[in-house]
Amino acid sequence: LASSLPRAVIALDLDYFYAQCEEVRRPEIKDKPVVVCVFSGRTEDSGAVSTANYIARSLGVKSGIPIAFAKRILKDNQDAVFLPLDMEYYETVSDRVMDLVRSTGDVFEQASIDEAYIDVTRKSGLDFQKAADIARSLKTEILHSEKLTSSVGVASNKLMAKMAVDAKKPDGFTTILPGKEREFLAPLPVGKLFGIGPKTEQKLEPLGIVKVGDLAQADLKILTNLFGRKLGPTLREMANGIDTSPVVERPIEQLSRIVTLKQDAQVFDFQEVIRALADDLSEKLVASHFTCSNVGIIAITSELKIRSRSKSIGSQTQSADEIFQIAGALFSSYFHELQEGGLEKEHRLRRVGVKVTGLEKAEKRGTLEDFV
DNA sequence: AATACCGGCGAGT
């Protein structure tokens, strides 16, 4: 009953995307280490590395490390280039590429700014040679139109297509034929399976589950006890190369904005910051014709603990004032909670954010002229 | 008992 019909799925991943976008607009940096940074503005080099090109990666610079650390690694490399994130530009490039990808498949699903899946079951007639040809020409088209290299994976479902993409990059091309899924996965360390991170890996290790092949045969009861009634069984399915989730273009379901404060604040004057975040979110909602029914706040403490509070509102809104009112109230009550709890330490906040969920497409409203 | 909501955690780009 749970079996899904045979499919041909392509996963596409634009290589080291932000850094490659920077290389495209400034070709002279192509043979240098390029590091795209999110400067938090606390000090000169505070912040984290978002993406680096492969020259920088080969020297040890990777996503998530502090900018100061990256600079130390590259201190003897006089031609290393550190650039600030320019999301607007990357989004513009991404939108053009995604239009191309969308038009290549029967069904399209964008997974992130630089990743997408397409179902090509119909277009390929389930002939994997044909599916691979489609993937190959998509790669070529992206290279010609945008000068961007990409990696692709062709397989029988989204999970396996993703595992295929990850098998070889940059500029990779990997096909996993139907029936060869378990053979491909079995020798990999469990941590390489998409969805299994450090925490899950640590929980599996004491059970002697270190390879995906081990997980594929693990006891269902043990997995269910450890990971819950949904996730436990799913993990074993994944390890067997099974993934019935369809390729579907899904509307966005949440939006958030978060900033790092100039300094950790005990009782910070949040009015201004939260106002700005709320305005930004409202603008984004209006521009994308969405409304939201839930407003939340995010607080990251000095100890990097994440705290959140949220509130459903009875109706759909996209008003900056309303979002700001609710976010402000949530911060107020959060502070009161902390004071009553006497958690002095937790008072210090490093980053604060606002989040809206319960997104729905806004009814197309008449323009002002319709009313006068 | 089923469903909805909430806050925390984990994973990924």
Added chain:
DNA sequence: TCATACTCGCCGGTATT
């Protein structure tokens, strides 16, 4: 060493019906 800005999904607990 210092530690961004997002998005999505699941879990357990609690409230609502």
